Amino acid sequence: MAVCIAVIAKENYPLYIRSVPIQNELKFHYTVHTSLDVVEEKISAVGKAMADQRELYLGLLYPTEDYKVYGYVTNSKVKFVIVVDSSNTSLRDNEIRSMFRKLHNSFTDVMCNPFYNPGDTIQSKAFDSMVTAMMVQAS
Amino acid sequence: MESLTLTDVEQKYYSDLFVYCDTDNTKKVASNGKVLDLFRAAQLPSDVVLQITELCGATRLGHFGRSQFYIALKLIAVAQSGLPLRVESLNSVKDLPLPRFVVAKNEQEARHTAMYPDLENQGPYQGVIPRPPARGQVKKVSAHEVIQPCVPTVEPQPDTTSPVVSPHHSPPTSPHAWRKHKRQASGGNVERPPVVVAGAVWTPFRESQSGTHSILQTVSSLFQRIVSICYFPLNVSLANEIQRQSSSGYDDPWKITDEQRQYYINQFKTIQPDLNGFIPGSAAKEFFTKSKLPILELSHIWELSDFDKDGALTLDEFCAAFHLVVARKNGYDLPEKLPESLMPKLIDLDDSAEVPDQAPDVGYSGSPVEVTPNKSPMPSLNQTWPDLNQGNEDTAIVHPVPIRMTPSKIHMQEMELKRTGSDHTHPTSPLMAKPPELSEETKLATSMKFVTVNSGDGYSSSDSYTSDQDPITSVVTRQRSNSGTSPEGLKVVAAPPPPPPRPNASHSRSSSLDMNRNFAAHPTGPQQSGVVACPPAIPPRPLPTQTSGPHSGHRSDEGLAAHSTTSPQQIPEQPNFADFSQFQAFAASDQPNDDGEKHPESLPSTEGAGPLRTVKIDNQEERAAATVNSAKGSIMAPPPKPVRRRLKSEDELQDEALPPKSNVIATVLATLPSIPRSVGKDKKAIQASIRRNKETNTVLARLNSELQQQLKDLLEERISLEVQLEQLRPFSHL
DSSP, X not given: OEEXXXXXXXXXXXXXXXXXXXXXXXXXXXXXXXXXXXXXXXXXXXXXXXXXXXXXXXXXXXXXXXXXXXXXEOTTSOEEXXXXXXSSOOOOXXXXXXXXXXXXHHHHHHHHOTTOOBTBOOOOXXXXXXXXXXXXXXX | OOOOOOBHHHHHHHHHHXXXXXXXXXXXXXXXXXXXHHHHHTTOOHHHHHHHHHHHTHHXXXXXXXXXXXXXXXXXXXXXXXXXXXXXXXXXXXXXXXXXXXXXXXXXXXXXXXXXXXXXXOGGGSSOOOOOOOOSOOOOOHHHHHOOOSOOBOOOOOOOOOOTTOGGGSOTTHHHHHHHHHTGGXXXXXXXXXXXXXXXXXXXXXXXXOTTOOHHXXXXXXXXXXXXXXXXXXXXXXXXXXXXXXXXXXXXXXXXXXXXXXXXXXXXXXXOSOTXXXXXXXXXXXXXXXXTOOHHHHHHHHHHHOTTOSSEEOHHHHHHHHHHHHHHHTTOOOOSSOOGGGSHHHHHHHOOSSOSOHHHHHHHHOOGGGOOTTTOSSOOGGGHHHHHHHHHHHSOTTSOOOOOOOHHHHHHHHHHHXXXXXXXXXXXXXXXHOHHHHHHHHHHHHHHHHHXXXXXSSOSOHHHHHHHHHHHHHHHHHHHIIIIIHHHHOSSSSSOOOOOOHHHHHHHHHHHHHHHHHHHOOOSHXXXXXXXOOOOOSOOOSHHHHHTHHHHTXXXXXXXXXXXXXXXXXXXXXXXXXXXXXXXXXXXXXXXXXXXXXXXXXHHHSOSOHHHHHHHHHHHHHHHHHHHHHHTTOOSSTTHHXXXXXXXXXXXXXXXXXXXXXXXXXXXXXXXXXXXXXXXXXXXXXXXXXXXXXXXXXXXXXXXXXXXXXXXXXXXXXXXXXXXXXXXXXHHOO
């Protein structure tokens, strides 16, 4: 269960960012922003054989005492960032992967929509509902 | 101004145009902007337009009154037909085609016109097409009634097969209005003719949406007119029937009527002549943008209607999208998910009127596979499950990943496993033996499983436990049942044993326990202490590998290292293993009584060196443990493995010490209250059961350690016995 999910465009501006609880939103925005550095570092690390060897799932970007940040990059350099609460007994890696997979699928559906201009913020209701389903329900 | 004689058609047409331009709704003056736009749309050179405006007197007046407007239109027609612009020509030129306006705004008309190119051919407008009476939705067409400047002269309207974009066809109601014109007294029956402009088709709908309209009725009324005009010009009854049909009250507001469908199909044809083909996203975007809906809503409509998420619209998807657009235009809110009647597979079957080769369409969109978990607009819980399952299945089995699976799914799998052939090597074959007992054991196993699960060493988190309780339980149950029951059913050493019911197993174990006591002379204390829940759910961890380390050497070490953390959970299974071997012997003798007797008998069956067997067992157990641990919830892969392991172990294990533990487990099973399946129950029930399981868990952990020690001893004994067997065999088989 994530506390914050963000979709970052290639140019590193957010296409979609949603967090729960709402009050700490700014903190999560900041976290996502700083995590972008880590993402950049990871995707530039591969070097020569670009997308071939680079896996889409980046894994744990960095943990803090409160939460962990996971990253995922598509081949078009669109980044997905999931912030997970640490107190939530650690989710399996596979669960995180499946969350990213779902995000990716929904994102491609949004892209397929001819009324969506790449670069716009994502306002698709289907995408919203999918993300909401992934977020922490408790609060 | 000179008097202007217009044909009735012209009259109507002009009045429609006037209304269109009459954005201020003054009914007297057409707004200049609109008029000029219209004139520009006439595709005349600007000087001609200027001349026209001058001629009609608008420049004098400074505005376009109705008469000026009409004159201007007439002049436009004159100009378009190539005649010199003269005031005299207004009335002198007969058989003048209606002025044509090519304008993006008139796309609504264009659609209609495209549909009904022969509209103009309806020379017999003066024919009798009695319009269906008012449908109650009509807005008084006051304009038409009020202004009747000209005597309606019935003139056959020369047909100008206007191009697709010709606004000739735009006012589908113009003949309608014309007729109304004729029966002037008919009252504002007719719906206000859809003004020939952008949103013209939509606005009347919106306006007319009074009272009881369903979107169906509004749209259908329009279609009725269109259809009756075009296709059934003289078929009054049919027109009435259509109206009746439409107003008969559809339960489903989203259902598409035949006329609508025809309209949609025709529109589809304008974009994509091949009815089996696709409309690419960009073309669809342009088309629907014309409807003037906000992009956000169009985007939502697209999401709903593009069923297969391929970025293109098939005929059905297009119809659905168009229908949604029409609905939205009429003020209906967009649904969250695609209504049933708009789903492609249904629509395909309904549409029988149009497409000649329907089969490809049906084949394409008729497949229910449309509803892919990821893409289906229908929200379903199962959407999450496949992903998780896939992910879990991808990983190595050793990875302990809980899979969220609904109990139904698990049962399905169980049943599938049961149904699979009784392949000897098939890991699931034991399951086949006794499905009914499986359910029994499942119930018993639930409690076991809870304990086991909760005692997991760093396994899936508690939340996964809660959701996985039943699946895990059933998994464990299956394993347990296999382990516990299979030996009893074993007639032949190698055959997959039908799992006898667990209670029997417990009994047999207890009896064997007695024998074991005699045999092993072990203290029964630990056995009795272990009365508390001893969950046999999880297959034996490499505990045997640990204990039999000296026996098996490196292999057990590996197992040990890998699964040391899982050892506590192995112990519960150990008894099963031990039991299996004994039960195996029991099965042969039909009653488990004398372990001592059975052991020699079973020993021969276990051919091979004792150490080998232990190693095998170790590996099996360790693998079984691993699989079970990793699976936790994954039903498919892990259960077979433990089952297989158990089979082998049944064949080979000869540990007498294990029965005591199994006995403990049995007693635990008996003592544990049957915890109801958590899945589907309230959260509280689940939490309560979790608490209970945790408690039993701690007790079991204690028992575990004790049993481990016991196991060590027993395994040593077993080895010694096997050695003896080896020595004895040459003599016994001879």
